[in-house]
Amino acid sequence: MNDLSMWGMFLGAGIGTFLLRLSFVEIHGRWRIPALLNRALPYVPASVLSALVLPAVVYPAGPGEWVASNPQLPAACVAALVAWATKSTVLTLALGMAALWAFKFLMG
Amino acid sequence: MAFGSATAAFMAGVRALLPLTPGVVPFGLVTGVMAIDMGMSPATAMSMTLIFYSGSAQMVALQLLHQGVVPVAIVVTALIINLRFIMYSASMAPHLHGLPRRWTWPLSYLLSDQSFALCSFKLASGELGRFAHHFYAGTALAMWLVWNLSVLAGILMGAKVPQAWSLGFTIPLSFLALLVPAIRNVPSLAAAVVGGLLAVLAARLPYNLGLVTAAIGGVAAGLLTENLRNRAPQAEGQTP
Numbered sequence: 001m002n003d004l005s006m007w008g009m010f011l012g013a014g015i016g017t018f019l020l021r022l023s024f025v026e027i028h029g030r031w032r033i034p035a036l037l038n039r040a041l042p043y044v045p046a047s048v049l050s051a052l053v054l055p056a057v058v059y060p061a062g063p064g065e066w067v068a069s070n071p072q073l074p075a076a077c078v079a080a081l082v083a084w085a086t087k088s089t090v091l092t093l094a095l096g097m098a099a100l101w102a103f104k105f106l107m108g
Numbered sequence: 109m110a111f112g113s114a115t116a117a118f119m120a121g122v123r124a125l126l127p128l129t130p131g132v133v134p135f136g137l138v139t140g141v142m143a144i145d146m147g148m149s150p151a152t153a154m155s156m157t158l159i160f161y162s163g164s165a166q167m168v169a170l171q172l173l174h175q176g177v178v179p180v181a182i183v184v185t186a187l188i189i190n191l192r193f194i195m196y197s198a199s200m201a202p203h204l205h206g207l208p209r210r211w212t213w214p215l216s217y218l219l220s221d222q223s224f225a226l227c228s229f230k231l232a233s234g235e236l237g238r239f240a241h242h243f244y245a246g247t248a249l250a251m252w253l254v255w256n257l258s259v260l261a262g263i264l265m266g267a268k269v270p271q272a273w274s275l276g277f278t279i280p281l282s283f284l285a286l287l288v289p290a291i292r293n294v295p296s297l298a299a300a301v302v303g304g305l306l307a308v309l310a311a312r313l314p315y316n317l318g319l320v321t322a323a324i325g326g327v328a329a330g331l332l333t334e335n336l337r338n339r340a341p342q343a344e345g346q347t348p
Contacts, residue, residue: 006173009169010155010159010160011159013159013169013183013186014159016187017193023193024198025197025200026216028202033198037194039331039334040331041194042195042330043299043327043331044191044327045192045287046300046330047327047329047330048188048191049164050307050322051319051322051326052283052319053280053284053287054305056171057280059308062175075277076280083285083287083289084288088131089282090131093138093278096277097273100274
């Protein structure tokens, strides 16, 4: 990707994100959030985050490339348990990485 | 607690944000390290951070940039990840829209998951009084500083982290730390399961369309489950 298209991407994502944040602050009172959108939006984080995590864990070598021995799978399970039990980002990152290194060592 | 002055409200906002910093700093460090790891110059990485001001979208954009995905697809993906800001904006709107644009535009740029979480209930209850937006500005500006300083620290550390540490794995781990608390009930669990599985199955689709498909499928699964669960008690009531 050349510099111009990279900066175009930054600005597109940045301005777009700003407009999402500004949306209802700006148009309040003139347009109400549609009922279906209002019900759907709370499910966006769970759906999108899971769609980001699972492929990244399942395919360590790149999108769609299955690897037989994958230490990321058990390490992610450990990290999910830590996240659920402690609700701490620091511990999830630290113990998740420790688990990855341990399973890498064990699985050769 | 109504505040006596704008400054008191602002400082109370800053103090309210401080306990959340341990969750933000590692995420920022990882983002900075990743940007440098993927061959970005420190100035470019910092500009990207300031323009995006959105960690999850920035991390995914970095990965897609690395995979050579076309820019338009990266922008669309980043905006899908940030769709949740519409929901926050709608919830903050009644309390902010009366302010002049020199307030609302910067405050909108500064809207984050953390500020929203700290302010939405307090704003709705009216307990913050007439300096409520100063309290919000305090949380938002403190969050902005913490985030950008953590990314900067990550950028400075960046080049010194060896490949053998597999630090790339911290990206899915960071998202996992955000995902787990987002699963609060059965419909959001359904959204996560369907979204995740669709993303795995559709991983080979071009232009990162797999994520778009998975996001829509996951949200639909959440809505469907919510409908089924709302209907279930009524159906039971009808059986004699």
